[in-house]
Amino acid sequence: MSAELQPSKLGTKEHWDHVYAEELTNFEEIGHEGEIWFGEESVEKMVGWSLEHAAPSLNPAVLEVGSGNGTLLFALAEAGYDQKLLLGIDYSGDAVKLAVNIAATRNAAEVTFSICDFLTDDPLLLPGMQSNDTPGAWDLILDKGTYDAIALGQKDGDGQSPATRYPGRLTRLLKTGGIFLITSCNFTEDELKSNFITEETGLIYHSRIQHPTFSFGGRSGSIVSSVAFQKPL
Known part of the structure; x- marks a missing residue:
């Protein structure tokens, strides 16, 4: 990891289970879909x-890691x-329930949401995906x-953040030629490049998204960074 983040409750499953339990209740009671992250x-x-880079006409299989209430996939x-080629995974069961319930109100019932811990479990295969495509089954992975x-989770006995396991898991799930697009508020573009372009992953830089910038203390930057990486052919 190129930046040392201290563990916090935002890195715990208990926190997100609590958040999505509340958002699920709010949706059921008043129809509020919950927070749109970023x-x-x-x-x-x-x-x-x-x-621009993975057009619907190409019929890409799309996986969102940590899909929450499903806003991005919707x-x-x-x-x-193609809704049948969109899968959102989240380790919070109530997040998945919330997304499924919202999908039913948005004419998006064919988008699939599944409980899955990205660091330990392989996502399910969508209908039409060949089992021999596993684990590299995805054309586009979003975060x-x-x-x-x-990255805010508890460190292991060696002082390693759980996020150090993320790039290897990601690369394993991408098809050859597949692209990963990540939006982050905790890491700069350079830090994301350092974390994902490694000998282990073999990923290469693909492109970036320009976000609004601000200036402070003689330096300019963005509140969030969005960078895309590709698994080479």
């Missing part, structure tokens, strides 16, 4: 990037992506804040 603009920018479905949360 806001609607980040969703729009990730969808716009996807349309936006992809609205943009023309909007999940890597950030994992």
Whole structure:
């Protein structure tokens, strides 16, 4: 890891189970869909990037890691992506329940959501995917804040963050030629490159999304960073 983040409750499953239990109750009672992580603009920018680099006409199989309430995948479905090829995974059961319930109100019932711990479990295969494609079954993998949360988890006995296991898991699931797009608020673009472009992953830099910048103390930067990496052919 190129940045030392201290563990916090945001890196615990207990925290997210509590968050999504509350959001599920709110949706059932008043129809509120919950928080959009990083806001609607980040969703729009990730969808716009996807349309340019992994167009719906290519029928990409898309996996979102830590899909929460499903906002990003619903936006992809609205943009023309085949719902049957969209899978969102989350380790919180109530997050999955929330996304499924919202999908039923958004004409997006064919988007699949599944309970899965990305660091330990392989996502399920969608209908039509060949078992011999496993584990490299995905054309496009998306992450909007999940890597950030994992990086805030408790360190192991060797002082390693659980996020150190993320790049290897990711590479294992990408198809050859597949692309990973991540949006982060805890890591800069350079830090993301350092963490994901390694000898272990073999990933290469693909592209980036430009976010609004700010200046402070003579330096400029963005509140969030979005970078795409590719598994070479």
